[in-house]
Amino acid sequence: SDEFQFTQHSHRRYNPLTKSWVLCSPHRTQRPWQGAQESANAPALPEYDPKCYLCPGNTRANGETNPAYKTTYAFPNDFPAVKADQPEFKEDEESAKGLLRVTGVRGQCHVICFSPAHNLTIAEMSEQDILPVVRQWIKCYEDMAKVDYINHVQIFENKGSAMGCSNPHPHGQMWCTEDVPEEPAKEIKAMAEYRQQNNACLLCDYAKLETTTQGKPRVVCENDSFACIVPFWAVWPFETMVVSKRHVTSVSKLDDVQQKDLANILRRIACRYDNLFQCSFPYSMGIHQAPVDGQDHNGDTHLHIHFYPPLLRSATVKKFLVGFEMMGEPQRDLTPEQAADRLRSCSEVHYKKQQK
Amino acid sequence: SDEFQFTQHSHRRYNPLTKSWVLCSPHRTQRPWQGAQESANAPALPEYDPKCYLCPGNTRANGETNPAYKTTYAFPNDFPAVKADQPEFKEDEESAKGLLRVTGVRGQCHVICFSPAHNLTIAEMSEQDILPVVRQWIKCYEDMAKVDYINHVQIFENKGSAMGCSNPHPHGQMWCTEDVPEEPAKEIKAMAEYRQQNNACLLCDYAKLETTTQGKPRVVCENDSFACIVPFWAVWPFETMVVSKRHVTSVSKLDDVQQKDLANILRRIACRYDNLFQCSFPYSMGIHQAPVDGQDHNGDTHLHIHFYPPLLRSATVKKFLVGFEMMGEPQRDLTPEQAADRLRSCSEVHYKKQQK
Ligand SMILES: O=P(O)(O)O[C@H]1O[C@H](CO)[C@@H](O)[C@H](O)[C@H]1O
Ligand SMILES: O=P(O)(O)O[C@H]1O[C@H](CO)[C@@H](O)[C@H](O)[C@H]1O
Numbered sequence: 012s013d014e015f016q017f018t019q020h021s022h023r024r025y026n027p028l029t030k031s032w033v034l035c036s037p038h039r040t041q042r043p044w045q046g047a048q049e050s051a052n053a054p055a056l057p058e059y060d061p062k063c064y065l066c067p068g069n070t071r072a073n074g075e076t077n078p079a080y081k082t083t084y085a086f087p088n089d090f091p092a093v094k095a096d097q098p099e100f101k102e103d104e105e106s107a108k109g110l111l112r113v114t115g116v117r118g119q120c121h122v123i124c125f126s127p128a129h130n131l132t133i134a135e136m137s138e139q140d141i142l143p144v145v146r147q148w149i150k151c152y153e154d155m156a157k158v159d160y161i162n163h164v165q166i167f168e169n170k171g172s173a174m175g176c177s178n179p180h181p182h183g184q185m186w187c188t189e190d191v192p193e194e195p196a197k198e199i200k201a202m203a204e205y206r207q208q209n210n211a212c213l214l215c216d217y218a219k220l221e222t223t224t225q226g227k228p229r230v231v232c233e234n235d236s237f238a239c240i241v242p243f244w245a246v247w248p249f250e251t252m253v254v255s256k257r258h259v260t261s262v263s264k265l266d267d268v269q270q271k272d273l274a275n276i277l278r279r280i281a282c283r284y285d286n287l288f289q290c291s292f293p294y295s296m297g298i299h300q301a302p303v304d305g306q307d308h309n310g311d312t313h314l315h316i317h318f319y320p321p322l323l324r325s326a327t328v329k330k331f332l333v334g335f336e337m338m339g340e341p342q343r344d345l346t347p348e349q350a351a352d353r354l355r356s357c358s359e360v361h362y363k364k365q366q367k
Numbered sequence: 368s369d370e371f372q373f374t375q376h377s378h379r380r381y382n383p384l385t386k387s388w389v390l391c392s393p394h395r396t397q398r399p400w401q402g403a404q405e406s407a408n409a410p411a412l413p414e415y416d417p418k419c420y421l422c423p424g425n426t427r428a429n430g431e432t433n434p435a436y437k438t439t440y441a442f443p444n445d446f447p448a449v450k451a452d453q454p455e456f457k458e459d460e461e462s463a464k465g466l467l468r469v470t471g472v473r474g475q476c477h478v479i480c481f482s483p484a485h486n487l488t489i490a491e492m493s494e495q496d497i498l499p500v501v502r503q504w505i506k507c508y509e510d511m512a513k514v515d516y517i518n519h520v521q522i523f524e525n526k527g528s529a530m531g532c533s534n535p536h537p538h539g540q541m542w543c544t545e546d547v548p549e550e551p552a553k554e555i556k557a558m559a560e561y562r563q564q565n566n567a568c569l570l571c572d573y574a575k576l577e578t579t580t581q582g583k584p585r586v587v588c589e590n591d592s593f594a595c596i597v598p599f600w601a602v603w604p605f606e607t608m609v610v611s612k613r614h615v616t617s618v619s620k621l622d623d624v625q626q627k628d629l630a631n632i633l634r635r636i637a638c639r640y641d642n643l644f645q646c647s648f649p650y651s652m653g654i655h656q657a658p659v660d661g662q663d664h665n666g667d668t669h670l671h672i673h674f675y676p677p678l679l680r681s682a683t684v685k686k687f688l689v690g691f692e693m694m695g696e697p698q699r700d701l702t703p704e705q706a707a708d709r710l711r712s713c714s715e716v717h718y719k720k721q722q723k
Contacts, residue, residue, distance in 0.1 A: 015454040015471060022456065023546060025468035031549050034448065034472060042446035043428070046533030072399070090398035092390065092691070092698055098371040100378065110573055111599050112381035115371060116390060167690035175687025177402030184690065190379060192695035193387050209465075217466055243467050297694025319693050331531025334523035334540065335448070337675050338653025339548035342448055 017346050024347075026244035027205065027213060028198045033246050034335075034342040037349070040324075048327040049173050051290070056130035056179055065180035067127045077124075082143035084124040085151060085185075093118030093188055095160070117160050118188040123147055125181035132170060132181050132291060134281035135361050141274035144183075148298070149262045149270075155187045155303055156263075162304035163191045166262075171293025173321055173329060191302045198299060203311040214313035218254045229347055231354045232279050236265075236272035239280045241351040246341040248323045248330050249287065249350050251280055253316040260312045261300040280318065283357040290326035295319045373702050380703075382600035383561065383569060384554045389602050390691075390698040393705070396680075404683040405529050407646070412486035412535055421536035423483045433480075438499035440480040441507060441541075449474030449544055451516070473516050474544040479503055481537035488526060488537050488647060490637035491717050497630035500539075504654070505618045505626075511543045511659055512619075518660035519547045522618075527649025529677055529685060547658045554655060559667040570669035574610045585703055587710045588635050592628035595636045597707040602697040604679045604686050605643065605706050607636055609672040616668045617656040636674065639713040646682035651675045 015022075023032045064071045067079045072089045093116055100115025125144050126136060133141060148166050155164045168183035169176040191199070205213040221229055221240050231239045231251060239253045253276055259265060265273065284292035296318045301308035323330040323344065336342055345353075358365065371378075379388045420427045423435045428445045449472055456471025481500050482492055489497060504522050511520045524539035525532040547555070561569040577585055577596050587595045587607060595609045609632055615621060621629065640648035652674045657664035679686040679700065692698055714721065 013454050015456045017469075020453040020456070021449045021472045021474070023470050023472050027466055027468070032546075034544075034548070036448040038450075039446060039448055044533065046531060047528035090395060092392040092395055093377045094394075097376040098369050100371045100376070110383055110569075110576055112383070113373075113599075114379050116377045116379050118377070163695075165691055165695040167694050169687070169690040172403035175402060175689040177400065186691050186695060188390075188695075190388075192390070192691075194694055194696060213466075220466055243469075295690040295693050297690060299694070317694060331525070333531040334525040334651040334653060335521055335542050335548075337651050338523050338550055338655070338673060339521040339542060339544075340550060 018349065023340075024244045026242070027217075028201055028244075029194070030197070030201050032340055033244055034340055035346060036342060036344060037346050039344045042344075044324065044328050046328075046331075049293075049322075049329055051327055053179075058128050058130050060129045060180070063129055063178065063180050065122070065124050065178055065182055066129050080124065080127055082140070083126070083147040085121055085147055088120035088122050088184065091118075091120035092186060093120060095119055114190070116189050118186065119155070119158070119161065120187070121151060121185040123151065123183045123185065125183065129180050132281065132285075133168075133277055134285040134292070135363065136181075136278065138271070138274045138278050141278055142271060145262070145265075145270050145273050145277075148185075149265070151185050152262055152300075152303070155185070158187070160189055161187045163188050163195065163302045164300075165192060165195075165297065167295060167297035169295050171291060173293040174295050176293075191304065195299050195302065199302075199308070199311045202313065206310050212258055212310075212313050214254055214315060215258050218256050222256065229351045231283065231351055232276065232359070234272045234275050236269045237276040239276055241347040241354065243347055245347045245350065246332070246343060247319045247321060248343060248345060249284070249318075249320050249354060250347075251318045251354070253277070253280065253318070255314045258309075259314045260308055261314055262298065264314075277316075279359050280354075282359050282361050283354050284318075284320060286357040286362050287353065288322060288326040289362050292320055292322065294321075374705065379696075380600045382598070383573075384557055384600075385550070386553070386557050388696055389600055390696055391702060392698060392700060393702050395700045398700075400680065400684050402684075402687075405649075405678075405685060407683055409535075414484050414486050416485045416536070419485055419534060419536050421478070421480050421534060421538055422485050436480065436483055438496070439482070439503040441477055441503055444476035444478050444540065447474075447476035448542060449476060451475055470546070472545050474542065475511070475514070475517065476543070477507060477541040479507070479539045479541065481539065485536050488637065488641075489524075489633055490641040490648070491719065492537070492634065494627070494630045494634050497634055498627060501618070501621075501626050501629050501633075504541075505621070507541050508618055508656075508659070511541070514543070516545055517543045519544050519551065519658045520656075521548060521551070521653060523651060523653035525651050527647060529649040530651050532649075547660065551655055551658065555658075555664070555667045558669065562666050568614055568666075568669050570610055570671060571614050574612050578612065585707045587639065587707055588632065588715070590628045590631050592625045593632040595632055597703040597710070599703055601703045601706065602688070602699060603675045603677060604699060604701060605640070605674075605676050605710060606703075607674045607710070609633070609636065609674070611670045614665075615670045616664055617670055618654065620670075633672075635715050636710075638715050638717050639710050640674075640676060642713040642718050643709065644678060644682040645718050648676055648678065650677075 165186045300314045301312040321329040521542045656670045657668040677685040
């Protein structure tokens with residue numbers, strides 16, 4: 012056909028949350044791949060590993076012993092990127108001039124074990140077991156909100172060695188900082204501008220648009236409280252966003268039903284991911300929500316979770332965001348609608364359980 | 368000491384080119400690493416590989432035969448991300464509304480072989496052999512400037528399988544697009560604003576500042592025309608920027624001496640990189656210069672080359688820009704000054720030649 016088709020022709024899509032563009036080249040999926048391969052699935056892990064510093068009862072690098080925890084367990088990172096206690100930074104002449112600008116950053120880093128079992132991930136955990144993780148995030152977020160010098164809480168998980176994770180024991184992190192980091196700051200700015208122009212919340216409007224469009228081409232799964240969507244502007248091949256359908260600014264504002272619904276949708280998308288290539292699917296995920304800086308963020312934040320998974324074609328071939336992506340702009344191969352379609356066709360029963 | 372020290376305490380540095388921040392946590396280099404390891408050096412490669420689609424005289428995927436080229440060789444990418452020929456994109460209702468914005472993108476993708484030798488890289492090539500690469504970039508840039516629908520030329524190289532490169536034969540790429548991609552667009556905007564405020568070029572000022580600061584703590588090497596600097600705001604552990612000392616907007620404006628000086632500094636930084644961990648040092652590099660959109664970019668562009676190398680501690684341990692970096696903001700471990708110091712202490716004679 013002589014018509015322009017998103018599945019055939021190169022185009023750029025706009026990300027209104029970060030105000031940036033992504034190049035989509037769908038015909039590129041036909042390209043043969045002779046480059047680097049990730050290692051395939053590692054041998055099965057034990058439920059308890061005596062050498063793991065996250066398993067219950069084991070001793071950590073700093074000599075402390077983990078309790079015999081039954082659900083989740085949170086503790087301060089032994090190698091934190093930011094610390095509570097450091098000398099005050101005094102801006103000097105040079106730094107104020109403009110080309111060499113710098114400020115000190117205080118903060119706290121915490122680790123959150125998701126489960127005592129060394130060999131589980133969210134994808135294989137039950138909703139009932141994920142709920143304590145959600146509650147732990149809420150507790151940590153609320154605790155940090157009380158700390159004077161902390162203004163932002165970044166909750167995230169790196170899953171899999173392809174995503175820089177150095178311990179398979181299911182865990183996430185929380186980096187809490189004096190400043191609001193770049194990405195959330197960008198989103199807050201864009202959402203505030205959107206509200207000024209449209210008198211509405213960008214993500215309320217977007218969640219509604221995606222869940223009411225005929226055929227829902229980018230929706231992977233949903234429940235009463237949340238939708239899991241491959242964003243129209245997704246960068247990573249199978250990137251998704253879990254977005255609250257109602258206007259909620261942080262995990263702290265979730266009622267009991269919404270907390271359960273969050274556990275529900277997290278399990279379902281993580282399980283679909285594992286099933287896509289029948290492997291423990293690597294990703295980084297992170298929660299964007301209101302900063303804890305004491306300001307009213309009702310107008311410029313809306314709770315959502317990004318999943319950035321690197322795999323493209325199989326358990327061993329990932330997408331590299333390198334030369335053009337770093338120097339020019341992000342480029343993706345398959346369309347977001349194709350990715351959503353693939354994820355929709357995956358089961359919500361984990362492949363390991365299917366085989367039994 | 369109770370003083371704030373950049374080598375001890377967490378801080379944020381500002382990138383005036385992209386108007387964004389990077390978190391620097393220098394004490395984090397002490398953290399043990401139990402995560403993914405890159406594979407160590409592959410066995411030595413032959414000078415000619417009959418199965419390589421880039422070697423002289425070999426046949427490519429599309430059936431064409433490469434000439435018996437002696438220096439460089441440029442040809443259209445057989446799997447281009449953008450194409451010259453596709454149906455016109457007509458903006459529809461939905462797309463104009465704001466949340467699902469999209470445009471078509473035409474363009475051309477070219478591959479540039481740097482050398483007929485399968486087993487060389489810039490790091491081991493001589494200045495005389497790199498000069499034709501510089502001239503090839505100039506030729507391609509000028510050719511593309513004449514193409515009506517092309518407004519930007521992104522020259523880049525992905526070196527090493529860690530950077531998504533699927534063929535070790537030394538080569539780079541050129542993706543030429545209808546639009547000016549995100550990264551150069553951001554830089555152009557920031558440089559235009561800087562000029563308005565300071566009546567000067569941001570990178571002229573920055574190159575001068577770095578090359579005249581006492582002790583030049585971030586300068587790796589320099590010649591009459593170029594300086595190679597670890598930027599004050601570097602993200603990747605050993606990131607560098609090669610910047611023209613004089614105000615030059617594109618490779619097309621380089622005179623003979625500057626062309627030779629560019630070949631000189633490229634060889635020297637690439638060689639230092641290989642020597643740092645005694646391996647073929649992976650990186651993505653890319654040239655930022657004036658778009659070819661027919662507008663006057665003298666005020667808002669200044670030729671510079673970014674090197675983004677992933678290795679952190681050794682030939683096998685890289686820095687992962689994952690969870691916090693993706694969801695929050697880029698984070699680095701060693702300071703840019705420490706990185707520059709390490710690179711300055713590397714020889715400009717390639718380690719393979721030293722061993723002989
Ligand atoms: O075109 P290549 O070298 O095969 O592909 C490589 O570089 C491209 C441009 O940065 C990326 O989009 C690809 O993910 C990467 O594998
Ligand atoms: O703290 P971890 O899990 O050891 O480290 C991992 O996550 C951090 C936060 O995204 C990154 O800075 C590291 O590069 C990565 O290896």
